[in-house]
Amino acid sequence: xAGVSQxxxxxxxxxxxxxxxxxxxxxxxxxxxWYRQSLGQGLEFLIYFQGNSAPDKSGLPSDRFSAExxxxxVSTLTIQRTQQEDSAVYLCASSYKxxxxxxxxxxxxxxxxxx
Amino acid sequence: AQSVTQPDIHITVSEGASLELRxxxxxxxxxxxxxxxxxxxxxxxLLLKYFSGDTLVQGIKGFEAEFKRSxxxxxxxxxxxxxxxxxxxxxxxxxxxxPLVFGKGTRLSVIA
Numbered sequence: 001x002a003g004v005s006q007x008x009x010x011x012x013x014x015x016x017x018x019x020x021x022x023x024x025x026x027x028x029x030x031x032x033x034w035y036r037q038s039l040g041q042g043l044e045f046l047i048y049f050q051g052n053s054a055p056d057k058s059g060l061p062s063d064r065f066s067a068e069x070x071x072x073x074v075s076t077l078t079i080q081r082t083q084q085e086d087s088a089v090y091l092c093a094s095s096y097k098x099x100x101x102x103x104x105x106x107x108x109x110x111x112x113x114x115x
Numbered sequence: 116a117q118s119v120t121q122p123d124i125h126i127t128v129s130e131g132a133s134l135e136l137r138x139x140x141x142x143x144x145x146x147x148x149x150x151x152x153x154x155x156x157x158x159x160x161l162l163l164k165y166f167s168g169d170t171l172v173q174g175i176k177g178f179e180a181e182f183k184r185s186x187x188x189x190x191x192x193x194x195x196x197x198x199x200x201x202x203x204x205x206x207x208x209x210x211x212x213x214p215l216v217f218g219k220g221t222r223l224s225v226i227a
Contacts, residue, residue: 045205
C-alpha cells in the first residue's frame with residue numbers, strides 16, 4: 001500500500017476484555033515497530049520485528065501485551081484483560097531496514113479507550 | 116541509559132519569529148537522530164535526520180537542525196514560523212541496533 005495502515009482507527013472496550021490491533025506495513029519494509037502514545041507523553045517503544053529475527057520485546061509493559069507478525073508483513077498487537085491505564089494511541093511504524101538505518105514511516109494510529 | 120530529552124514541554128512563538136526546539140541525547144556512540152512532527156489528528160511525519168557527515172541538516176518545510184557533539188544536542192530551528200507549523204515535535208534517536216527512542220515532545224503554539 002501507499003503507507004502504513006492501522007485498524008481500527010478507534011476502539012472502545014470494556015475493562016477486562018481482550019483487544020487486537022492490526023498494522024499493515026509498507027510493502028517491502030522488513031522492520032516493524034509498535035509504540036504507545038499516552039496523553040502528554042512521548043512515544044513509548046513496545047516491540048520491534050526485523051525480518052525473520054526474534055522480535056525485540058523489551059518494551060512490552062506486561063505479559064498482557066503480545067504481538068505477532070505473520071509472513072513478514074501484517075502485525076497484530078494483542079492486549080489481554082485490558083485495564084484503564086491501557087487507554088492510549090497505539091502507533092505502528094515500518095522501515096526498509098533495521099532500527100537505525102532508515103526512516104520509520106508511521107501509521108495514523110489506533111486510539112484505544114478502556115471504560 | 117540511552118535517551119533523548121526535550122526540555123521544553125510547550126513553546127509559544129509569534130508568526131514570523133524564529134524558532135528553536137531543544138533536544139539532548141545520551142548515547143555512548145554517535146547516534147542516529149531524527150525530528151518528527153505530529154499535527155493534530157495526523158500521523159508522525161519525518162522532518163529531517165542525521166546519520167553522519169555535515170552537522171547541519173536541512174529538512175522539509177524550511178526546518179534545519181544542527182548536531183553538536185560537544186553539547187550532546189540536536190536542536191531544531193526555523194528562521195520564520197508560519198501558523199501552520201503549530202504541532203507537536205518529537206526528537207528521536209538510536210544507536211547501533213537499539214530501538215528508536217523518542218523524547219516526550221514539545222508542543223508548539225503560534226500566535227498572530
